[in-house]
Amino acid sequence: MASVLRSFKAISPALRRPIVAQQPLRAFSVSVNRSAGHGPPQLLGPGAKAGEVPTDEAQSTGIERFELLGKLEGVDVFDMKPLEITRLGTIENPIPVYSLYPQRQVGCTGYPADSHDTIWLNLTTENKYARCPECGSVYTLNFQGDEALLDGGDDH
Ligand SMILES: [Zn+2]
Numbered sequence: 001m002a003s004v005l006r007s008f009k010a011i012s013p014a015l016r017r018p019i020v021a022q023q024p025l026r027a028f029s030v031s032v033n034r035s036a037g038h039g040p041p042q043l044l045g046p047g048a049k050a051g052e053v054p055t056d057e058a059q060s061t062g063i064e065r066f067e068l069l070g071k072l073e074g075v076d077v078f079d080m081k082p083l084e085i086t087r088l089g090t091i092e093n094p095i096p097v098y099s100l101y102p103q104r105q106v107g108c109t110g111y112p113a114d115s116h117d118t119i120w121l122n123l124t125t126e127n128k129y130a131r132c133p134e135c136g137s138v139y140t141l142n143f144q145g146d147e148a149l150l151d152g153g154d155d156h
Contacts, residue, residue, distance in 0.1 A: 043069075085113050089138040094129055100145035108132040108139070125150060 043065040048054030060068050070077035079098075088111040089095035097106055102125040110116040110132070121130040123141040131138045143150075 085111050091138055094138040094140040096142040097123055097139055098142045102143055102149050106139050108137055110135040111137055
């Protein structure tokens, strides 16, 4: 029994030490910069000061920040306006849909606009046309983006 108590006393100082490991503090921005590698420049806000609730301008990052900064300058960076349909698209004269990505979904509401419920069509660079099964209007993708995206470089 005495030997058990002796061995307990021998390890007890180690048990009194805090278990939390001492790790060096690392700023979050350092991690991002290290992993950024070859990608596009990161859009990072300055963050909130200690004790303050961050605003969207302070905390937004990436594509959200890009959109927010555009709105502050009065620019709709993603062109969220609906397509202006002035005619029915045909195979000979399809309605071009501008896109920076090799795939885009288009909601057709017919011609004139809102003549039928929205039908979603999937436009891709592989398929030259997409025809609405309700009104027959034909759309085509007007791809203006980075050609590297065509190789399947981004699976998003
Ligand atoms: Zn339609």
